[in-house]
Amino acid sequence: MVLASILAPLGDAPGGLQMHAPDGFISVPLLVVLWVIDLAILAYAVRQTNRTMDERAIPLMGVMAAFIFAAQMFNFQVAGGTSGHLLGGVLAAALLGPWPATIVMTAVLAVQALIFQDGGILALGANLFNMAIVGTLGGYAIYRVLARLFGGENRARIPAAAIAAWASVLLGSGAMALELGISGTTDLAVALTAMLGVHTFIGIGEALITAAALGFIQLTRADLFKLRDARSRASV
Amino acid sequence: MNETIGKQPVSQSVEPPVEPQGAPPVEPSAQGARGLISRYWWVVGLLITVVVVIFAAAFASSDPDGLERVAEDKGFLDAAQGSSYEIIPGYTVPGIDGTVSTIIAGIIGVAIVFAVVFVLGRIMARRRAGRA
Numbered sequence: 314m315v316l317a318s319i320l321a322p323l324g325d326a327p328g329g330l331q332m333h334a335p336d337g338f339i340s341v342p343l344l345v346v347l348w349v350i351d352l353a354i355l356a357y358a359v360r361q362t363n364r365t366m367d368e369r370a371i372p373l374m375g376v377m378a379a380f381i382f383a384a385q386m387f388n389f390q391v392a393g394g395t396s397g398h399l400l401g402g403v404l405a406a407a408l409l410g411p412w413p414a415t416i417v418m419t420a421v422l423a424v425q426a427l428i429f430q431d432g433g434i435l436a437l438g439a440n441l442f443n444m445a446i447v448g449t450l451g452g453y454a455i456y457r458v459l460a461r462l463f464g465g466e467n468r469a470r471i472p473a474a475a476i477a478a479w480a481s482v483l484l485g486s487g488a489m490a491l492e493l494g495i496s497g498t499t500d501l502a503v504a505l506t507a508m509l510g511v512h513t514f515i516g517i518g519e520a521l522i523t524a525a526a527l528g529f530i531q532l533t534r535a536d537l538f539k540l541r542d543a544r545s546r547a548s549v
Numbered sequence: 550m551n552e553t554i555g556k557q558p559v560s561q562s563v564e565p566p567v568e569p570q571g572a573p574p575v576e577p578s579a580q581g582a583r584g585l586i587s588r589y590w591w592v593v594g595l596l597i598t599v600v601v602v603i604f605a606a607a608f609a610s611s612d613p614d615g616l617e618r619v620a621e622d623k624g625f626l627d628a629a630q631g632s633s634y635e636i637i638p639g640y641t642v643p644g645i646d647g648t649v650s651t652i653i654a655g656i657i658g659v660a661i662v663f664a665v666v667f668v669l670g671r672i673m674a675r676r677r678a679g680r681a
Contacts, residue, residue, distance in 0.1 A: 331614075331617065331639065332614050332616075332617075333616075334616060335629040335630060335631075335632075336629070336630040336632075337628045337629050337630035338620070338625070338628055338629065359673065362673065363673045363676065363677055364677075366670070366673065366674065366677075368674050370670075371666075371667060371670035371671060371674065372591035372594075372667065373591065373594075374666050374667075374670055375591065375662075375663040375664075375666040375667040375670070376591050376594035376595060376598065376663065378662045378663060378665075378666040379594075379595060379598045379659040379660075379662050379663040379666075380594070380597070380598045380601065382598075382655075382658050382659055382662045383598045383599075383601040383602045383605060383655060383658075383659055384601055384605070386601075386602060386605040386606070386609060386640060386651070386655055386658075387601065387604065387605035387608070387609050388605075388609040388610045388611070388612070388614060389609075389610060390610040390612065393618075394612050394613075394618075395612055395613060395614070395615065395618040396609075396610035396611075396612040396613065396614050396615075397614055397615055398614060416666070416669070417666060420662055420665050420666045420669070421662055423665075424658060424661050424662050424665060425658075427636075428636050428637055428657075428658065428661060429636070429637050429638065429639075429640060429654070429658060430632040430634075430635050430636065430637075430638040430639070431640070433630065433632065434632070486615060486616075489616065493625075498625050498628055499623045499624075499625050503623055504619070504623070507619040507622065507623060508615065508616070508619055511615040511618055511619060512615050515614075515615050534590065
């Protein structure tokens with residue numbers, strides 16, 4: 314009996330704190346394609362980071378990854394018996410730059426899948442694509458455009474990052490919906506409206522946490538932002 | 550008059566270590582407590598992260614998240630396949646119950662994620678140095 318109760322949770326379908334796509338949601342052929350794209354972009358991200366990385370940024374990358382892992386554990390309530398949690402891609406990219414941020418997000422998602430059984434191992438191909446690539450790089454592109462529109466990164470860092478963070482959640486969930494539709498798991502239009510609908514609200518949480526974290530860094534250690542600027546200047 | 554003059558140096562010497570804000574950029578030459586904080590600021594960062602873990606373990610909503618909600622509503626949650634192995638499933642350490650289990654799981658995760666990225670960064674930096 315005791316043994317049975319210990320083994321009972323094993324093999325159960327998702328329950329408890331589960332946040333990323335499990336195996337079975339996305340078709341295997343699509344996952345193969347996504348894995349190939351992921352690995353190609355990741356290789357490029359490693360090369361870019363390698364070329365421009367300031368050695369002092371290594372612990373900063375580590376702390377950012379650890380913080381995103383921890384913050385993703387905090388599921389905040391949104392309307393209608395639903396919760397959401399941080400993605401963190403725009404937060405990481407605004408502080409570290411887009412390529413180190415992609416590596417940081419990959420490390421977080423890989424550890425979640427391999428050690429915490431959060432998100433399937435094969436499905437990691439989709440989770441990486443949606444969050445480490447589409448959410449992070451797409452969100453960062455929006456961040457750069459907004460920062461320029463608002464009068465420069467130093468002046469408009471926080472509002473630009475907040476809006477881009479909200480958009481990054483929609484981008485990531487939109488990609489997830491497309492994959493669900495292509496896989497035939499559910500109707501594409503149904504998946505898109507449902508995913509974008511829910512994540513419109515979850516994105517507000519993303520915007521608030523991203524703004525708060527960047528605001529905290531700006532107040533306490535604004536010089537950390539210069540670390541990234543110094544690297545990108547050196548790389549030009 | 551005498552009192553304020555006498556007290557000022559005391560309060561000044563106490564203040565800097567208490568206040569980590571505005572510490573100078575990472576400078577190996579930085580001295581004293583401020584220097585320690587600016588050199589080992591990442592330890593402060595990790596401590597903040599542990600606070601986030603405790604907060605998350607205590608206050609996180611147990612409602613399904615965005616994707617799980619949609620999967621449930623649209624009837625494809627059953628398509629989910631469980632993992633073929635489990636190490637720390639559901640952010641709870643097997644054999645330990647409740648919030649404490651989630652806190653321990655979170656701290657283990659924070660340590661692993663930090664170590665993975667830190668070691669990766671070191672390897673990359675070393676390879677770059679080797680090429681240069």
